[in-house]
Amino acid sequence: xxxxxxxxxxxxxxxxxxxxxxxxxxxxxxxxxxxxxxxxxxxxxxxxxxxxxxxxxxxxxxxxxxxxxxxxxxxxxxxxxxxxxxxxxxxxxxxxxxxxxxxxxxxxxxxxxxxxxxxxxxxxxxxxxxxxxxxxxxxxxxxxxxxxxxxxxxxxxxxxxxxxxxxxxxxxxxxxxxxxxxxxxxxxxxxxxxxxxxxxxxxxxxxxxxxxxxxxxxxxxxxxxxxxxxxxxxxxxxxxxxxxxxxxxxxxx
Numbered sequence: 001x002x003x004x005x006x007x008x009x010x011x012x013x014x015x016x017x018x019x020x021x022x023x024x025x026x027x028x029x030x031x032x033x034x035x036x037x038x039x040x041x042x043x044x045x046x047x048x049x050x051x052x053x054x055x056x057x058x059x060x061x062x063x064x065x066x067x068x069x070x071x072x073x074x075x076x077x078x079x080x081x082x083x084x085x086x087x088x089x090x091x092x093x094x095x096x097x098x099x100x101x102x103x104x105x106x107x108x109x110x111x112x113x114x115x116x117x118x119x120x121x122x123x124x125x126x127x128x129x130x131x132x133x134x135x136x137x138x139x140x141x142x143x144x145x146x147x148x149x150x151x152x153x154x155x156x157x158x159x160x161x162x163x164x165x166x167x168x169x170x171x172x173x174x175x176x177x178x179x180x181x182x183x184x185x186x187x188x189x190x191x192x193x194x195x196x197x198x199x200x201x202x203x204x205x206x207x208x209x210x211x212x213x214x215x216x217x218x219x220x221x222x223x224x225x226x227x228x229x230x231x232x233x234x235x236x237x238x239x240x241x242x243x244x245x246x247x248x249x250x251x252x253x
Contacts (some may be wrong), residue, residue: 003026007059009023010024010059010060023042032206033224036226043187051073052073063173086181092231098180100137104133140194156184174206175206180210222239
């Protein structure tokens with residue numbers, strides 16, 4: 001299997017602080033990779049590097065064999081990257097369907113004039129976006145909620161909606177930043193099923209930051225452990241769980 005996302009010797013510093021130093025890892029097509037470590041280890045910084053929020057001080061990042069180092073966020077999204085955030089970022093006053101449709105915008109090419117006059121191209125692309133959003137919501141078992149306001153959804157459903165919206169960008173790599181944060185055990189179990197479903201249905205690669213070790217160990221095929229901005233260890237869940245350095249730095253807590 002080919003490498004879909006490749007991070008090579010990536011570093012970033014803020015002033016004199018080295019947040020990430022010489023980090024390398026790759027994700028293969030259809031792989032589910034976990035990124036774990038103590039708070040402040042550099043996990044979200046890595047997400048911000050590969051999605052273009054930060055430019056690396058050194059190193060290179062490749063997506064689908066294309067170098068995306070230093071590219072703008074919207075360019076990286078169009079190249080096949082999508083992400084969710086630690087804190088849910090939905091359009092709370094928009095409906096469930098509208099939240100997913102808005103992510104279809106980068107597929108659209110109609111002009112402002114065509115939008116104002118509601119020309120043929122506008123109608124065609126808007127209909128395609130509608131159908132795509134509805135199909136994604138059906139896959140996520142949320143079709144019956146499409147007219148509900150996002151703000152009225154239970155917490156677990158809001159998390160699912162955020163992932164559904166990310167899928168509307170048609171990514172080859174999906175980054176999930178602590179998706180189980182704040183969830184109860186039932187919601188976490190449902191989330192695990194959702195992650196497995198979208199990976200298997202779409203054959204996309206998933207990079208997951210999570211502190212819930214039952215989720216990480218239960219769903220990830222490989223795990224990379226960060227500590228103080230560097231890679232402490234990597235391997236299968238079993239290898240990582242039994243690594244003395246990982247236990248001392250993180251799992252022993």
